[in-house]
Amino acid sequence: MSVDLNADGPADGQSDRSARIEINSIGKRYGDLQVFQDINLDFNEREIVTIVGPSGCGKTTLLRCIDGLLPVSEGEIRIEGELMTTPREGVAMVFQHFGLFPWKTVFQNVGYGLKLAGASKAEIAEKVPYFINLVGLDGFDSSFPYQLSGGMQQRCGLARALAMEPSVLLMDEPFAAVDAQTREILQFELLRIWDMRPMTMIFVTHSIEEAVLMGDRVVVLKGRPSSVFEIIDVNLPAPRDRSTLAHPRFSELREHVWGTLMDEVRAAEFDVN
Amino acid sequence: MSKVLALINSDHRSVRWGTVIFSLLVGAALWESVGWSFNQAIMAPLIGGADHPGTIPRLYKYIVHDEEYRLSLLQSVQLFSTGFALAVVFSVPLGIIMARLATLRVALESYILVLYVTPMIALIPFILSILGFDFWPKVLVVFLFAFFPILYNTLEGARSVKPELLEVAKSFRSSEVAIWFDVLIPYTLPYTLTGIRQAAGRALVGMVAAEFFLATSGLGEELITASRNFDMAGVLATILVITGLGITFMRIAQAFEQKYSAWRGVNR
Structure with a gap:
C-alpha cells in the first residue's frame, strides 16, 4: 500500500482518541434465552482487546451492546464514566457485513458519518480523501460498492469508521467475509493503521489465530450462556507482522486458546439448534 | 442448419x-x-385509399390540421398528469411510513389489499353520483387507478430494506429524517419506479374510462364521437394516440428505473 507512514492526517495521532470502557456484570437475554451473563471487562486506552469464542457464544451481541445498538438486560456499560444506552460520539463500528450503502460511492460512504455529524462540505472534502488514502483505496473515490472486491469493500467500511476519528473502534468479525489471503493482508493493514492512530479497539473474531495476532489481550468467551472464561495477556513483540506468526509465543498462545475452546467448538458443531 | x-x-x-x-x-x-x-364502417386499413379511409392519414390530419383534436389530446394529458402526479405524491410517503410504523401497516393492510384487487372501473358510478361531472372527479379516477400499484410496490420495497443498513445508520447516530434520505428512499426508489411503470398503464385505462363515463372529454370523447359516426379510421387513430401515450410514459418510467437501480449492479 502506498501510504506515507508519516502522513499528517486532519488530526494527528497524538490527540486523545482513546477511552476507558468499563463493563460491569452485564447480561443479555432474549426472552428465555440467556445469551451471556455476568461479564466484567475493562478496556484501557489505546489497547487492542480481541474477543474470541465459538459461533453462537454471543460475542457479536456483546459488541452491539457496547456500541449501544442493543440494550443490556443486566448490568451497565460505561465509556469514560458515562452510561452507554445509545450509540455515542467517539465510538465507531466496522461490520462483518460491511454495511456499505450500495447507492453511495466510496467517497460518499466514507463521508457518511461525517455528514451525519454535521461536518461542512469543505471538512468532508478535506478528510475523506485522507482516510480513503489511509486504507489504500486511492483512485476508487467514485466507485460503487458492487464494483469493489470484498476486501476493498471492507477497506471502505474501515475508512468510514476511522473518518469519525473515534476513541473506540469496534470491529465485528470484520474480515470473516473475505478470502484467506485478503484477510491476512487486511489484518496487517489494520495493525499498521492502528500504529499511526492508536485507539481503544475491541475486535471480535471466531478465528483464534486472528485473536492472538491482533490482541494485546485476548478475552475467551465460553459456556452457554457464555461468560468470560479467561483473559490472556499476549505480550508478543511489536510491531506485529508476518514474522509474529512464526514466533514461538504465538503458537503457544494459539494452542492454549484452542485447547480451551476445543470442547465448545465440538459441541457447537454437533449442536443442531 | x-x-x-x-x-x-x-x-x-x-x-x-x-x-x-x-x-x-x-x-x-x-x-x-x-x-x-371490410366495409369502412367496420374496419379501417392502415394506409387506405379510395372508399377506405386509412388510419395513418387520419392520424396525420388529427395531429397536424385539427386544432380541436389537439385540444382534446392536451385535455387528456392534463387529466392523466394531474391524477398520476397526485398518486405519486401521496402513495410514496405513505408506503414508506407504513413500512416504518408496523401498527399503521397492520391497520391499513386489508384495505389496501382489497382496493388493490378491486377493479377501479366498478367504482366509477359511485364517484359519479357523489362528486359529479367536473374535472376533479375524473382526476380521482386516474388517481385511484395509479395509486395502489405505486403504494404496494413502495411498501414492499421499504419493508425489504436491509436491517444491516438500518443498523449502520443507527450506529452512526442518524436521525430519522436522515435515515429516510440516506437509506429508505434510495433503497425503495427502484421498487417505487417499478410501481410507477405498472401504474402508468393502469392510469391510462383510468383516463379513458373517466372520459367515457363521466362528462365526456378529451381523447375519450374523440373516441366516442368517431365511433358514433362509424368513422373507424378516427377510432383507430385515437387508439394509436392513446397507445403512443402509454408507451411514452412507460419508457420514461423505465429510464428512471434504470438510472436509479444502477447501484444494484451485477447483484440485481
Whole structure:
C-alpha cells in the first residue's frame, strides 16, 4: 500500500482518541434465552482487546451492546464514566457485513458519518480523501460498492469508521467475509493503521489465530450462556507482522486458546439448534 | 442448419432490429389487407385509399390540421398528469411510513389489499353520483387507478430494506429524517419506479374510462364521437394516440428505473 507512514492526517495521532470502557456484570437475554451473563471487562486506552469464542457464544451481541445498538438486560456499560444506552460520539463500528450503502460511492460512504455529524462540505472534502488514502483505496473515490472486491469493500467500511476519528473502534468479525489471503493482508493493514492512530479497539473474531495476532489481550468467551472464561495477556513483540506468526509465543498462545475452546467448538458443531 | 439457427438466435443488433422491423411490416400488411376486405364502417386499413379511409392519414390530419383534436389530446394529458402526479405524491410517503410504523401497516393492510384487487372501473358510478361531472372527479379516477400499484410496490420495497443498513445508520447516530434520505428512499426508489411503470398503464385505462363515463372529454370523447359516426379510421387513430401515450410514459418510467437501480449492479 502506498501510504506515507508519516502522513499528517486532519488530526494527528497524538490527540486523545482513546477511552476507558468499563463493563460491569452485564447480561443479555432474549426472552428465555440467556445469551451471556455476568461479564466484567475493562478496556484501557489505546489497547487492542480481541474477543474470541465459538459461533453462537454471543460475542457479536456483546459488541452491539457496547456500541449501544442493543440494550443490556443486566448490568451497565460505561465509556469514560458515562452510561452507554445509545450509540455515542467517539465510538465507531466496522461490520462483518460491511454495511456499505450500495447507492453511495466510496467517497460518499466514507463521508457518511461525517455528514451525519454535521461536518461542512469543505471538512468532508478535506478528510475523506485522507482516510480513503489511509486504507489504500486511492483512485476508487467514485466507485460503487458492487464494483469493489470484498476486501476493498471492507477497506471502505474501515475508512468510514476511522473518518469519525473515534476513541473506540469496534470491529465485528470484520474480515470473516473475505478470502484467506485478503484477510491476512487486511489484518496487517489494520495493525499498521492502528500504529499511526492508536485507539481503544475491541475486535471480535471466531478465528483464534486472528485473536492472538491482533490482541494485546485476548478475552475467551465460553459456556452457554457464555461468560468470560479467561483473559490472556499476549505480550508478543511489536510491531506485529508476518514474522509474529512464526514466533514461538504465538503458537503457544494459539494452542492454549484452542485447547480451551476445543470442547465448545465440538459441541457447537454437533449442536443442531 | 446449425448456421441458420445460430443466425436466428444471434444477439446481433442487425438481426434483432431486422426481426422487429420485419414483424411490424407483417402486422401492418395484415392490418391493411383486413381493412380493405371490410366495409369502412367496420374496419379501417392502415394506409387506405379510395372508399377506405386509412388510419395513418387520419392520424396525420388529427395531429397536424385539427386544432380541436389537439385540444382534446392536451385535455387528456392534463387529466392523466394531474391524477398520476397526485398518486405519486401521496402513495410514496405513505408506503414508506407504513413500512416504518408496523401498527399503521397492520391497520391499513386489508384495505389496501382489497382496493388493490378491486377493479377501479366498478367504482366509477359511485364517484359519479357523489362528486359529479367536473374535472376533479375524473382526476380521482386516474388517481385511484395509479395509486395502489405505486403504494404496494413502495411498501414492499421499504419493508425489504436491509436491517444491516438500518443498523449502520443507527450506529452512526442518524436521525430519522436522515435515515429516510440516506437509506429508505434510495433503497425503495427502484421498487417505487417499478410501481410507477405498472401504474402508468393502469392510469391510462383510468383516463379513458373517466372520459367515457363521466362528462365526456378529451381523447375519450374523440373516441366516442368517431365511433358514433362509424368513422373507424378516427377510432383507430385515437387508439394509436392513446397507445403512443402509454408507451411514452412507460419508457420514461423505465429510464428512471434504470438510472436509479444502477447501484444494484451485477447483484440485481
